[in-house]
Amino acid sequence: MTNTLSLRAAVVSVLLFAVFVFAWHLAVQGTTQVADMDPEYAALMGKTATEGTSAMPGPLDVGAALWDHIRRPFYDNGPNDKGVGLQLAYSIARVLTGYFFAVLVAIPIGFLIGMSPLMSRALDPFIQVLKPISPLAWMPLALYTIRDSNQSAIFVIFICSLWPMLINTAFGVAQVRKEWLNVARTLEVGAFRRAFTVILPAAAPTIVTGMRISIGIAWLVIVAAEMLVGGTGIGYFVWNEWNNLSIVNVINAILLIGLVGMVLDQILARFGRMLTFPE
């Protein structure tokens, strides 16, 4: 039953994709009217005016360019001409670094907040104020204090990944069933062992949900951050190709950003399933 359902869903997906690509292909077919103009004037005009082709690339152009990128993902011809794989690698490295530091900070502090009602109330106003700040608003301050564009981008990832993990960890820890804690108490389990053998596994599904939200936000923010700091990364690539007026590459970059984001999300979803326990 589920097998045939997923098979049918896959067929529908493929059909929808085919319809979309075909519609796209038709939509970018050239306009027929070509104005009769002076050759000197025509030289100043784009191909839309002179040859009647659409300014928007069609699926075939994008596909060809994508194939090109896939064949040579890691070439490096200088600052403005790097393979898209290389650019993605820069972005992923920044996201993982900032994210890693966010995990190191958010989970222990989340534990503290979840376990101590005092700290929960004391830290609450700070979290409430800091959480809604757009991570990009930190960028000037980061650039000013850190004085390194790459590290500033990592800092922005750190700050945006922090909150969902922090809040989910605190919530998960605070919601651990009283009876499980009572079991640990009657067994005279020390605080340290209790944190690792009872609270952490009990809160793990909630913590991983927070981590999954965080990696999604981090991947959203890295593109914008790299557009600002420039140099390397997929966000810079998008902006650079826009400046080159290469819409084909912009579309390809959008597609690749989506695919990488999906992979990151799926990795954490799988991780979460490993830690979830049925009751």
Add this chain to the structure above:
Amino acid sequence: MSDKFISLEGIAKRYPGPGGSTTTIFQDLWLSMDRGTFTCVIGHSGCGKTTVLNILAGLDTPSAGALIVDNQEAEGPSLDRAVIFQSHALLPWRTVMGNVAFAVSSKWRKWNTHQVREHAQTFIDLVGLSGSEHKRPSELSGGMKQRVGIARALAIQPKMMLMDEPFSALDALTRGTLQDEVRRICDETGQTTFMITHDVDEAIYLADRIVLMTNGPGAVLAEIVENPLPKDRQRNDIHKHPLFYAVRNHIVDFLITRSRTFVEQTPDYDPRNVAVVRPGFEPTVAVSADETAASARLAHG
């Protein structure tokens, strides 16, 4: 015989009520238990039975009074007093073996994995769960889960077992089997046991003494019923014993009427010398509170 192991001395539990008042669940409650005895508590919901058990376990602290274990005031939970929870409270991310081993390694911290598993296995076998060691709680039936709870409590070889309605969530058949096993295990290991129940028959089958509590708030420990049935009573013919209905009726009468009226009908109630009753040994079965108290005081000397 008077080998006192644990006692509650004048404990009370009060909660702040609305408008600055305090609600007293129970107060001035005295109860002691000898080593190797099985005590059941019966009372209506809200009389504070679970609070008494939690205080015995060290999970709750009394508003007044003290818990004395082995002639010393006890504070907080201890590995000497194992709790079997009503909701079994198994850790769902651990297997049967993992749950029992967690308790074992909490008691004997220096043991290696092999020793821990071997010890845990003994108790998994004891409760009849051999072959299910690697199942998770979600794969077990209610009765099997409670068996794991019992194995976990026994595995730390406590001096006392505290059970909070351990069988109330089980079907009648499973409940019967588990009662038999608990009785067997308690006899074999000489456990001191304190159990809360709502089931009068269960109390008569398992307990040496049945403690009756009046309705809360302001509950008191009304009397202690000494079980007159022989030690070697069997589930299948316990109801044929001539004294069975004397005990049963006495308890049921208490639950229906006297749990409400006991406090006003017993003006000379002394919480430190609670009446001890042996139903069937009094001239009449349906004794009034005064007579019971009087005869018990006589019996007491």
